Each structure stands twice: as C-alpha cells, then as structure tokens.
Amino acid sequence: MNRDDMIKNSPLRLLNPDMNGGGVQQRMGLLMARAGVGKTAVLVQIALDSLLRGNKVLHVTIGQSFAKTKIWYEDIFKDLVNSFQLENAYEVFNEIMPQRMIMTFNVSSFSRPKLEERLNDLIYQNIFRPNCLVIDGFDFEILGRQALVDLRELMETMDLHMWFSAVSHRKDNRVSEAGVPAPCHEIDDLFDTIILLKPESEEKSIALDIIKDTTGSTAPGKLLSLDPSTLMIKKA
Amino acid sequence: MKKNLERVRNIGISAHIDSGKTTLTERILFYTQRIHAIHEVRGKDGVGAKMDSMELEKERGITIQSAATYCSWKNHEINIIDTPGHVDFTIEVERALRVLDGAVLILCSVGGVQSQSITVNRQMGRYKVPRIAFINKCDRTGANPERVTQQLRDKLGLNAVSLQLPIGLEGNLKGIVDLVTMKALYFEGENGEIIREDEIPAELVDEANTKREELLDAASMFSDDLMEAALEGTPTPEMISDAVRKGTTSLELTPVFVGSAYKNKGVQPLLDAVNSYLPTPSDINNIALDLDNNEQEVSLKSDYNEPLVCLAFKLEDGRYGQLTYIRVYQGTMKKGDTLVNNRTGKKVKVGRLVRMHADEMEEIEESGAGDIVALFGVDCASGDTFTASEINYSMSSMHVPASVISLAIIPADNKAQVNMSKALNRFTKEDPTFRTFVDEETNETIISGMGELHLEVYIERMKREYNADVEIGPPQVAYRETITQQADFNYTHKKQSGGAGQFGRVAGYMEPLEEGDYEFVDKIVGGVIPREYIPSCDKGFKKSLAKGALAGFVVTGVRVVINDGSSHSVDSSDIAFRQAAVGAFKEGFSKAKPVLMEPIMKVAVEGPSEFQGGVMGSLNQRRGIIIGTFEEGEYTVVEAEVPLSEMFGYSTVLRSLTQGKAEFTMEFSSYKHVPKNVAEELIKEAQQKKQKN
Incomplete structure (x- = not known):
C-alpha cells in the first residue's frame, strides 16, 4: 500500500474525513479515559494521520518525557506500517518527521501563558507553524475554564485542529448532561467533539465512544475501537 | 595466580566534563594507597592528578585518553578505566565501556544531568553496563542532590534510588547518612581518611526514615525475602544490599550515592558500593563471534582453564614504547605465550606483561579472565582480538561511526613532515574514528574525524608529543x-x-x-x-x-x-x-538523478528557558529541524537536527545569544540530501576549484 491508500483506508476517516488534498478541519476535540487505557496511543495515531496527510503537528506533552513521546511515534508508526503493509516506510517516516515537533513541560511548571509564549516563539520566528495541535496530559482540574476559552480562541485564529486528552477518575461520579465525566463536565460546551475511551466487556476491546460532535464530520456512536494488545484504532 | 573472580571489579568512571571524575579517581587512588599525596587537576603544585597523564590534559584540566589503573580495596581488586567526558571523544568512551563490567556515573550536584551525561548514559545502555551514580560536589553553592536524583529518573529514565543522604549541604557538608545501616558517617583526619560512625543527627532522622522506606520499596522488588522482612519491620543491611545488588546488576536499579571528592567526603563508602553492588566479571555474559563457524555467537566463560580470548582496547605510545591495553575475557595469558591476532592472522609473543597504574606500572607473570593488563611491543590496532591458537573467535565488532569533518594539514618543514607521519600512524591505530589520507589532486594530507574538537586535540598532540609543527586548512564537511x-x-x-x-x-x-x-x-x-x-x-x-x-x-x-x-x-x-x-x-x-548528501548532526542546546526562543531561531537559521523542546527545572533543552556545515562557529553565536549561559552538544546522526539551492552552490564551487587547478 502507498501513502495515499493508507490515508484512504485509515479507520480514522470515520472521525476525520479527508479534506481534498489533506488540510485540516478546525476542531477542538477531547479524548477522555481512565488512566492507562490508551489516550496517548490514540492521540499519536491522530497526529500521525494528520502528518501523513501533509500537515504540521505540534505535540505538547505535560508530565511525560521527551524521549518517551518520541518512542510512542516510532512504535505506532511501525505498527501502522505493518498493518497497512506500507511501501517505502523509511522514506515516508523521514518525510513526515520534520513536520512534527514535540514540546514537553513538567506538570508543575506548565501554564497557559508559558504555552502561548512558546507557540509565539515558534510562529513569529517562522520556525514552525502547526496545523494540528495535540495536548497530552493537560490538567483540567487545575487549569480552569478561561484557559480553554483562550485556547479555543487560539484554535480559531490559527485555524487549528486540536485534540486534548483528559483523565477521568473512578471515584469521581460527576457527569455533565451530555455524559461527559469530571473533570471536564463543566466545560464540555467548549469542545466540538468528545470521545470517551471505554473498555468493553471482558476487555476484548476498547470502544471509542463519540458522545458529541458538532462539526458534522462524524456521527456519534461507537464507530471505532482500540485493540487492547496493540492499542491500534480499528473500525468497530 | 588463581584468584577469586568474585573479588574483581572492572569499572569505569564516566561523566560530564567538569563533574570531577579525575579528582574522584585521584582520591580513590589515595585511599587505596596507590598514591601517597593528593594533587588537583588544575593543581598549583604542577604535578597534576595521576590519571591525567598527558600534558595536554593537564593544561586543559580535562581527561582525553582513558588510562587504566589498578587498585585494591577491602580485599577486592579494582581496575579503573578513566574515561573522557566530551562527546567528541565518544569512541574513547565507547571503547572503554566495552571492557567494563560496571560503571560509576558521576554527576555534579549543581549542574545535574546535562546533555553529555545523557549521551554517556545512552552509550552505557548500549553496552549493558550496570551503573551506580555518585552525586559529587555536594559542597558547592547550589548543591541539590535531590534534584539530581530526580533528573536521573526523568532525564535518563533510570530507576534511581538514594542509598545515602548528605549531612548538610554546600559549605556545611559534614558527612553522609548511610540508609542501609542507618548510621551517620563523618570523614576526619587531614585527608578524610578516618571514618567515624555515629548516630544520625536528630534533625535528619525523619528524612532518613522516609528515604529508607523508599529504598526498601524499590529494593524489595528484587528480593522476596526483603519484601517479607520489610513488612515485618526486620530487614537486615545484608538483605538490603543483596537486593540492591540484584537490581543493579540486572540494570533495573541505579543506587545513588552522594559526597564531595574534593572535600574528601563519601569516597570510601563509594568504594564499598563498588564492591557490594557492581558485577564481577563472571556476572557478565560476554559474547564473541566464532569466525570458523559463520560468525556464530559464543558465550565466553570467565574461566582460567578455557582457551584464551582477549581484546586490545587501547594503544598508547608512552615513554616506554607502545603499550597495548588488554581485557582478558577467558583463559589465562602468561609471559612467553604465543597468541594469534584474529584480524591479521599473525602470531605474537607475550613479552612484558604489566599492570598499569596511570603512568607507572608493575610487572606481572600472568593474568587471567576478568583482568585488565597491558602488553609491550605488540603490533596491533585497537579493537583487535587475540586468542589462543586453537580457537578463532573475534569479540563482536565495535560500533564505529563515520567521520564527518576533515581538514588539510601542512607540515612546516621536513622534520615536521617526518614527525607528522609518525604521529598520524599512531593516532589512526589508537582511534578508529580518526582517519587520514593524501588527497591525490592537491597532494595535501587530510585528517578526518568526529568533530572540530576531536581534530583540534590531535593537532595539539601532534605538536606537543611529536614536535610536529603543522599548519591547518579550514575544516571541510564530508559531503557525499x-x-x-x-x-x-x-x-x-x-x-x-x-x-x-x-x-x-x-x-x-x-x-x-x-x-x-x-x-x-x-x-x-x-x-x-x-x-x-x-x-x-x-x-x-x-x-x-x-x-x-x-x-x-x-x-x-x-x-x-x-x-x-x-x-x-x-x-x-x-x-x-x-x-x-x-x-x-x-x-x-x-x-x-545524482544528489549531494551531507552529514546531519543531532544537536542539543541546554540553557535557561528565557533564551529558548532565540536558541530555536538560531538553529532554524542554520537549516536545523527542531525536533522538540523539553524542560529541566529552570532550563530548557532544544533538540534539533542541523547540517554540520552550518554548525561551524556555533559556540560563539550561542555564547553571545545567551550571555554564555547555554551549552550545546552534537553528535553525528545521519547523511541526508542537501537542499537544491545549497547543492547548486557546492557544485559551482567545485567547478571553480576545478578550473583553477
């Protein structure tokens, strides 16, 4: 399979229909799950799909190491290559990697002004202007609504495709009307798309339950799932 | 001479430049009574620390060549390989790592884990070298061993666990608390040679208890006995030591020690730790390739009665002639034995066999598996394997990176010409990443290597050790x-x-x-x-x-x-x-469709966060691709891939950009296509040069 076929056949087309000639759709997405279910794996697959479609991706990691994040990309890419039998895998990898940038922050020192400052450094000096931004490990309990309102504004001005991950806790039963668990139950209106990662019965698969989408590019429901052994996204 | 291999340790001391390796080694040699006075690296007494045997190293206060030295501590024989800390000399570091069974990773309690420590750690990982960490310079202003321990976990991904606690810090550093025995240790006497054991100071008892809990938690992963004993509240120091040893030798745990070599604090307990936690030669599975059997891998046995297998890992041209450092992996080597060099097939006779103590030595009659010794008058290149004649094994080949930079050297006169060729002959044998050839068109002698500093050091050595006065041309990137x-x-x-x-x-x-x-x-x-x-x-x-x-x-x-x-x-x-x-x-x-390729370097710039925008800009201007940024306390590290040709003079640029507060390291990453506009320039230049000739 070549790169175009791989894009066409990706299960992620159910979530992000391919815009003509790549490109991204403005969207603020949220991916929620309990710890250890596979949020990072899903984010990296969304990022790789975007990279393959010719976009620039900025991957912001809060609390995880730089080296680990790099390894995530390498591992997931290898799995993609195997499952799609991608030709020229090495060349493709070399082509897309310069389009990806990783920024890691310590949990204690992360703040919205800091992220903005970094982004500005990149954009004003014309070093890197992302089309797709994934933020893994954003602490919704500490950073309040205003931070997200600002990020949404950033998304609009920069025309970004943006994804967040959030951890939900077993003990916290608060849920929004739309079914979004804490700590995001009071800010769910700010997101265009919300997906819950839910381990299914006997843990044979993990469902990607799309509980909200206002972009019109996907339908709500369990269209996709995650293979619990490889953490690869597949059609449900 | 059949010795107990349980009591042999071959260790390296490896770290970032300036974190105090040489001082620490000097103290070790002092306490193990190999030397009788202490000198400083940048000593005022003009003698210099023992391990820095080359004049140049003395002058620059850095260690370039790894010298092997031998000492004994509490009935254990310890061979120490002092290794250079600069990335440009990685072949030296890597070669030393190859022959080690364990290592002490030294870190500065102020500077912490810096990018060079990351490189060195990665190299240790590649050769599966178990390591213990020593956080040195706890007497310095700004010392924070706790932060450094955390960095070991975050930056190096090590399962770092404190086995000691400093008593006081900075100017108040008085001693250390041993968390295994729960005793305070003080270092008294003129040179800290007298160790006084005492109760833990009251103000540290709580902290010591917490840290000991952490230690027990981490160590009990490696011993069920300890886990049970810890639950019952009866763990013995022996149980803890055994568990820590298991964790360390299996590379799953990194015990952390603290002290200040300069202030003579914490060195003897570190030596105890080398004995207790680092592996013996027989703990390590060394692999050779059987050349008669399609390079099948064979495990070597640390047994004196097996056929001999040893590796020449370092050559040195000393005042006594050519010296070849050898690590014996299997069998016994006696004076007068005949060995085969498996690369050349030539037989060599073991003449003088010595044990090295920096630049002095001790004659010995034989040596066996697990030993590090030196031979005189053996013609070989470093990396060669010697075996007994009945087997044809080769130690697996070492990873030798391609050279990325070259420059022309022109001898000043006839005498310099002769000396220069002597020097080049020696250096190329010593260091496989240093290469030399004569350009047929220009008739110039070209040297090539791993970086600007790498070549500079050899040019300096040529001048000092060989009295070869040479002029150098501008550095050239090795395009392909x-x-x-x-x-x-x-x-x-x-x-x-x-x-x-x-x-x-x-x-x-x-x-x-x-x-x-x-x-x-x-x-x-x-x-x-x-x-x-x-x-x-x-x-x-x-x-x-x-x-x-x-x-x-x-x-x-x-x-x-x-x-x-x-x-x-x-x-x-x-x-x-x-x-x-x-x-x-x-x-x-x-x-x-031919294209030009250029060497791309992996560059890591580390500096205060406020400068990271500027740093990224500077790398971007140099055609660099920023891979990412990560934070370390007040510091941010920017990692990028930058063409080597754009990196000349970068240290000056970086210094002025960051008020001298940032530093960078680089190492070869890969060859990549040269962008079209740059390629056109290069082609034009080449054509002009051709026309001139």
Whole structure:
C-alpha cells in the first residue's frame, strides 16, 4: 500500500474525513479515559494521520518525557506500517518527521501563558507553524475554564485542529448532561467533539465512544475501537 | 595466580566534563594507597592528578585518553578505566565501556544531568553496563542532590534510588547518612581518611526514615525475602544490599550515592558500593563471534582453564614504547605465550606483561579472565582480538561511526613532515574514528574525524608529543554523492592509435543501494565479457566512486549491475574494460538523478528557558529541524537536527545569544540530501576549484 491508500483506508476517516488534498478541519476535540487505557496511543495515531496527510503537528506533552513521546511515534508508526503493509516506510517516516515537533513541560511548571509564549516563539520566528495541535496530559482540574476559552480562541485564529486528552477518575461520579465525566463536565460546551475511551466487556476491546460532535464530520456512536494488545484504532 | 573472580571489579568512571571524575579517581587512588599525596587537576603544585597523564590534559584540566589503573580495596581488586567526558571523544568512551563490567556515573550536584551525561548514559545502555551514580560536589553553592536524583529518573529514565543522604549541604557538608545501616558517617583526619560512625543527627532522622522506606520499596522488588522482612519491620543491611545488588546488576536499579571528592567526603563508602553492588566479571555474559563457524555467537566463560580470548582496547605510545591495553575475557595469558591476532592472522609473543597504574606500572607473570593488563611491543590496532591458537573467535565488532569533518594539514618543514607521519600512524591505530589520507589532486594530507574538537586535540598532540609543527586548512564537511533512481548504461571504450588497440563494451544499470556504499552484481551470461575481465569492470566502477561527477565527493549507496557487453579477441584487455567501466559509470550516474548528501548532526542546546526562543531561531537559521523542546527545572533543552556545515562557529553565536549561559552538544546522526539551492552552490564551487587547478 502507498501513502495515499493508507490515508484512504485509515479507520480514522470515520472521525476525520479527508479534506481534498489533506488540510485540516478546525476542531477542538477531547479524548477522555481512565488512566492507562490508551489516550496517548490514540492521540499519536491522530497526529500521525494528520502528518501523513501533509500537515504540521505540534505535540505538547505535560508530565511525560521527551524521549518517551518520541518512542510512542516510532512504535505506532511501525505498527501502522505493518498493518497497512506500507511501501517505502523509511522514506515516508523521514518525510513526515520534520513536520512534527514535540514540546514537553513538567506538570508543575506548565501554564497557559508559558504555552502561548512558546507557540509565539515558534510562529513569529517562522520556525514552525502547526496545523494540528495535540495536548497530552493537560490538567483540567487545575487549569480552569478561561484557559480553554483562550485556547479555543487560539484554535480559531490559527485555524487549528486540536485534540486534548483528559483523565477521568473512578471515584469521581460527576457527569455533565451530555455524559461527559469530571473533570471536564463543566466545560464540555467548549469542545466540538468528545470521545470517551471505554473498555468493553471482558476487555476484548476498547470502544471509542463519540458522545458529541458538532462539526458534522462524524456521527456519534461507537464507530471505532482500540485493540487492547496493540492499542491500534480499528473500525468497530 | 588463581584468584577469586568474585573479588574483581572492572569499572569505569564516566561523566560530564567538569563533574570531577579525575579528582574522584585521584582520591580513590589515595585511599587505596596507590598514591601517597593528593594533587588537583588544575593543581598549583604542577604535578597534576595521576590519571591525567598527558600534558595536554593537564593544561586543559580535562581527561582525553582513558588510562587504566589498578587498585585494591577491602580485599577486592579494582581496575579503573578513566574515561573522557566530551562527546567528541565518544569512541574513547565507547571503547572503554566495552571492557567494563560496571560503571560509576558521576554527576555534579549543581549542574545535574546535562546533555553529555545523557549521551554517556545512552552509550552505557548500549553496552549493558550496570551503573551506580555518585552525586559529587555536594559542597558547592547550589548543591541539590535531590534534584539530581530526580533528573536521573526523568532525564535518563533510570530507576534511581538514594542509598545515602548528605549531612548538610554546600559549605556545611559534614558527612553522609548511610540508609542501609542507618548510621551517620563523618570523614576526619587531614585527608578524610578516618571514618567515624555515629548516630544520625536528630534533625535528619525523619528524612532518613522516609528515604529508607523508599529504598526498601524499590529494593524489595528484587528480593522476596526483603519484601517479607520489610513488612515485618526486620530487614537486615545484608538483605538490603543483596537486593540492591540484584537490581543493579540486572540494570533495573541505579543506587545513588552522594559526597564531595574534593572535600574528601563519601569516597570510601563509594568504594564499598563498588564492591557490594557492581558485577564481577563472571556476572557478565560476554559474547564473541566464532569466525570458523559463520560468525556464530559464543558465550565466553570467565574461566582460567578455557582457551584464551582477549581484546586490545587501547594503544598508547608512552615513554616506554607502545603499550597495548588488554581485557582478558577467558583463559589465562602468561609471559612467553604465543597468541594469534584474529584480524591479521599473525602470531605474537607475550613479552612484558604489566599492570598499569596511570603512568607507572608493575610487572606481572600472568593474568587471567576478568583482568585488565597491558602488553609491550605488540603490533596491533585497537579493537583487535587475540586468542589462543586453537580457537578463532573475534569479540563482536565495535560500533564505529563515520567521520564527518576533515581538514588539510601542512607540515612546516621536513622534520615536521617526518614527525607528522609518525604521529598520524599512531593516532589512526589508537582511534578508529580518526582517519587520514593524501588527497591525490592537491597532494595535501587530510585528517578526518568526529568533530572540530576531536581534530583540534590531535593537532595539539601532534605538536606537543611529536614536535610536529603543522599548519591547518579550514575544516571541510564530508559531503557525499549518491543516486536516487535506476539508470541504464551502455558504454564502449575504443582506442586505436597505432599498435595494440583497446576495446571493451560494458552495459547494465545502476540503482540506489539502501544499505552499504557499493555493490557489484555480475549478471553476464554467455561470456560476452570474458570471465577474466569481470574484476576489471568492478575495479573501474570502484575507481569511479572516489570522485563523483557532481562536485567531486565520494559516491556511496550505489549498486551496479552488468548484464551485457562485448569484447575483441585482440584489443580487449584489463585496462580496456576498466576504462569502459569508468565511462559506463559516468554515463549511468548522470542519468540516475545524482544528489549531494551531507552529514546531519543531532544537536542539543541546554540553557535557561528565557533564551529558548532565540536558541530555536538560531538553529532554524542554520537549516536545523527542531525536533522538540523539553524542560529541566529552570532550563530548557532544544533538540534539533542541523547540517554540520552550518554548525561551524556555533559556540560563539550561542555564547553571545545567551550571555554564555547555554551549552550545546552534537553528535553525528545521519547523511541526508542537501537542499537544491545549497547543492547548486557546492557544485559551482567545485567547478571553480576545478578550473583553477
């Protein structure tokens, strides 16, 4: 399979229909799950799909190491290559990697002004202007609504495709009307798309339950799932 | 001399430059009574620390060559390899790591884990070297061993666990708390040689208890006995030590020690830790390749009665002649024995056998598995394997990176010329990443290596040790040429100018080769090119590789396939087919979309966060691709891939950009295509140079 076929056949087309000639759709997405279910794996697959479609991706990691994040990309890419039998895998990898940038922050020192400052450094000096931004490990309990309102504004001005991950806790039963668990139950209106990662019965698969989408590019429901052994996204 | 291998340790001391390796080694030698006075690296007394035996190292206050030294501590024999900390000398570090069974990773309690420590740690990981960490310089202002321990976890991904706690910090550093025995240790006497054991100071008891809990939690992962005992509240120091040892030797745990070598604090407990936690030679599974059996891997046995296998890991030209450092992996080596060098097949006789103590030595009669010794008068290159004649093993080949930078050296006079060739001969044998050749066109001697500093050090050594006064040309990047698509060739070489003529026709195709530099495939059928001329074709192609048609750089990554041709019964000859192949290569190469390739370096810049925008800008201007940024306390590290050609003079730029507060390291990453506009410049330059000549 070549790169175009791989894009066409990706299960992620159910979530992000391919815009003509790549490109991204403005969207603020949220991916929620309990710890250890596979949020990072899903984010990296969304990022790789975007990279393959010719976009620039900025991957912001809060609390995880730089080296680990790099390894995530390498591992997931290898799995993609195997499952799609991608030709020229090495060349493709070399082509897309310069389009990806990783920024890691310590949990204690992360703040919205800091992220903005970094982004500005990149954009004003014309070093890197992302089309797709994934933020893994954003602490919704500490950073309040205003931070997200600002990020949404950033998304609009920069025309970004943006994804967040959030951890939900077993003990916290608060849920929004739309079914979004804490700590995001009071800010769910700010997101265009919300997906819950839910381990299914006997843990044979993990469902990607799309509980909200206002972009019109996907339908709500369990269209996709995650293979619990490889953490690869597949059609449900 | 049959000794107990349980009591042998071959260790390296490896770290970031300036974190105090040499001072620590000096103290170790003092406490183990190998030396009787303490000198400083940048000593005022002009003697200098013992391990820095080269004059240049003394002057710069850095360690360049790893010298091996031997000492004994509490009935254990310890061989110490002092290793350089600068990334430009990584082959030295890597070669030293190859022969080690364990290592002490030294960190500065102020500077913490810096980018060079990351490189060194990665190298240790590659050679599976178990390590313990020593956080040195706890007497310095700003010392924070806790932060450094956390960095070991975050930055190096080590399961770092404190085994000690400092009593006081900075100017108040008084001693250490041993969390295994729960005792306070104080270092008294003029040079801290008297250790006084005492109760833990009251103000540290709580902290010590918490830290000990953490230690027990981490260590009990490696011992069920300890886990049970910890639950019952009865763990003994022996149980803890055993568990920590298991964790350390299996590379799953990194015990952390603290102290200040300069202030003579914490060195003896570190030596105890070397004995207690680092592996013995027989704990390590060393692999050799059986050359008689298709390079099958064989495990070596740390047994004196097995046939001998040893590795020459370092050559030195000392005042006593050529010295070859050897690590014995298996068997016994006696004075007078005959060994075989498996690379050359030559036999060598063991003449003088010595144990080295920095630049003094001790004659010995024999040595056995697990030992590190030195031989005199053996002709070999470093990395060569010596064995007993009944086996033909080679220690697995070491990873030798390609050189990325070169420059011309011109001797000032005849005497310098002679000395220079002596020096070059020695250096190339010592260091496989340092290469030299004569450029046929300019007749200049070219040296090439891993970085600017790497070459600078050799030029300095040439001047100092060999008295060879040389002038140097500007550094040149080692560009390469390669092809990007398949292309056919069909070339006839014909020459008739009276007398015997020349005739040969060679046809086939060339295509990109993903791995390796060159491959020749003969698909000639029916003898259209006579058998005896096939090697001539190969030679002609090989000759063409030396200078590419684009800009005269070496051509790599090409597979040449010949499948047709013709010959003439009288006029065909070796030379005719060689010429035909040269012509064919030229024809094919120009059609195969040739491109220039350049070395790309992995660059890591570490500095205060407020400068990271500027740093990224500066890397971006240098055609760098920023891979990412990560934070370390107040510091941010920017990692990027930058073409080497753009990195000349970067240290000056970085200094002025960051008020001297940032530092950078770089190492070779890969060869990548040169962008079109840059390639055009290079090609133009090459053409101008050609016209001038």
